[in-house]
Amino acid sequence: MSVPSLVLALLDALEEPALLVARQRTVAANRAAFALLGPRLVGQDIRFAIRQPQALDAILGGRAGRFEVTGIGGVDRSFEVTLTALEDELLLVRLVDRSARRAAEKAQVDFVANASHELRTPLAAVLGFSETLADEAPLPEGLRRRFGAQIHDQAKRMMVIIRDLMSLSRIEADRFSVPRGKVALGDLVREAVTAAGPLAESRSCAIETAIEEEAGNVSGDHAQLRQLLDNLIGNAVRYGCKGEDGRVLVTVASDGEWCRLTVRDWGDGVDARHLPRLTERFYRVDAARSRDSGGTGLGLAIVAQIVERHRGLLAIRSQPGEGTEVEVRIPRA
Numbered sequence: 001m002s003v004p005s006l007v008l009a010l011l012d013a014l015e016e017p018a019l020l021v022a023r024q025r026t027v028a029a030n031r032a033a034f035a036l037l038g039p040r041l042v043g044q045d046i047r048f049a050i051r052q053p054q055a056l057d058a059i060l061g062g063r064a065g066r067f068e069v070t071g072i073g074g075v076d077r078s079f080e081v082t083l084t085a086l087e088d089e090l091l092l093v094r095l096v097d098r099s100a101r102r103a104a105e106k107a108q109v110d111f112v113a114n115a116s117h118e119l120r121t122p123l124a125a126v127l128g129f130s131e132t133l134a135d136e137a138p139l140p141e142g143l144r145r146r147f148g149a150q151i152h153d154q155a156k157r158m159m160v161i162i163r164d165l166m167s168l169s170r171i172e173a174d175r176f177s178v179p180r181g182k183v184a185l186g187d188l189v190r191e192a193v194t195a196a197g198p199l200a201e202s203r204s205c206a207i208e209t210a211i212e213e214e215a216g217n218v219s220g221d222h223a224q225l226r227q228l229l230d231n232l233i234g235n236a237v238r239y240g241c242k243g244e245d246g247r248v249l250v251t252v253a254s255d256g257e258w259c260r261l262t263v264r265d266w267g268d269g270v271d272a273r274h275l276p277r278l279t280e281r282f283y284r285v286d287a288a289r290s291r292d293s294g295g296t297g298l299g300l301a302i303v304a305q306i307v308e309r310h311r312g313l314l315a316i317r318s319q320p321g322e323g324t325e326v327e328v329r330i331p332r333a
Contacts, residue, residue, distance in 0.1 A: 017095040021046050022088070024060055036073045036095065050093075055081050062091055068098060078102045114282040118161050118296065122154035129154075164298040168281070171224065171305040179221040179310055182333045185259055186211040186252050188222070192229035193250060196237060200248070205241035207233065210251040217333040218259045220310050225330075228306045231299040232263040232326055240265025240323055258313075258329040266323040275316055279304035303328075 008028055011018050017033035019026050029041045037049045050056050052071040064085045070078045077099045084092040129147040193207050200207050236248040249264045270285055277283045282297035307314040310330050318324035
């Protein structure tokens, strides 16, 4: 069956994959369909291109309709299939990719589940200790103080988790708004290093800086960039300082139209299989160690969101036994 050139042009004008099927045979397809289903579509039986049972059954039956299926063009890909009956037994098949939406929905469900889990553990401790304290039976003073301290520590942990969750929400709400302020990144680094002093001292860790003054200002949100620095320096001190000679190096340098910030430690490092997931919410390489150090599993997720909002670049390099380097590039003002 020949297809008029105007119809072919209209098919190609569609962004989503589209095919014309007549009597189980594909008679026309647009570029997006070729890219998804392969180059030899036209003239072939539709069953060679689409093998998803629900979609194939509807197409072979020539039924108009709309439904969503998983398994076209990949095991985990989700498509909304729209079938439109035309003249001369033609069926227009349109495939709208819904994979990103499904992934976002799954990420939201996972996020809620993880947040609930993270809050449930300290909340259970608070409830348990408080019930004991509320009991009418007398408690030794030492035990009462220990239970009170545990309640205080677990409540503080919940507050930190809630604070980080609220930070993520605020950053995501502003992600389409490009920061217009001018921030002297070198001065901000000095502020963050000073603030991290007590933490570094408690862990016998030296924080060193190497700041190029000619790096100048960056276009950014002062509060968010400070939060980014606090998270990166805090992570490096908590997980990257080993022994009395532990150190962290924070550098600021000019790199063309970018200002390059790096935070380097010489700690245990991270295995390569973990690197792609470090910016996921609540992802931890070592969950027990992270909780013992006061981490929430949200620090690098917040860093990634801040970098994205600033239209910057984020790179994490690490090898076991050699430490970790996090590099952030922010456009210069």
